Amino acid sequence: MIFLLLINILSQEIGIDLQQITTTIIEYNTQEELTNRYKELYNKEVNYIAFYSQKEDTIYIIKGIDEDLRAEILVHEYIHAIISKHFRCIYSAKIHEIIAESLVERLKSKYNLKHLLKEK
Known part of the structure; x- marks a missing residue:
């Protein structure tokens, strides 16, 4: 599973044991349900096709997304969970987005995963 591969790489990259992160993932059948x-x-x-709720510590995502894209989105949202648990001094949603997007791109580039994950 691509998501687990990326989570393991992310764990090594940032030096945090991500097995301690117990974020829930809930899938919805439709965009309307997620909205x-x-x-x-x-x-x-x-x-959105996915989002992370800090107050519920839950990632919400739509079912039926291509597996590669789903993995990339889940890692992005997972990074939001990591930020909210380990870096509580970062309050700006824009900074959260920049960090999440940057880390995903870094993983794809550094570990030559661009061939694995389709471009959005």
Whole structure:
């Protein structure tokens, strides 16, 4: 499974034992279900295919996404969980996004995974 491979690489890269991260992953069948969940939590409508809820320590994602893309998205959201648990001094959502996107790109580049993961 690509996701587990990436999580193991991420763990080595950042020097944190990710087995201690107990974030839940919940999959929804439709975009509408995911959007409704986000609206319940944050009273805002979005068009995401996945998101991480810090207050619930849960990653929400839509089912049926290509496996490579799903792995990349889950690692991105997993990084948000790591940030919220290990770097509580970072409050800005924009900084969270920059860190998550940068780490995913670093993994793809450093470990030559661009062939493994399709470009968005």
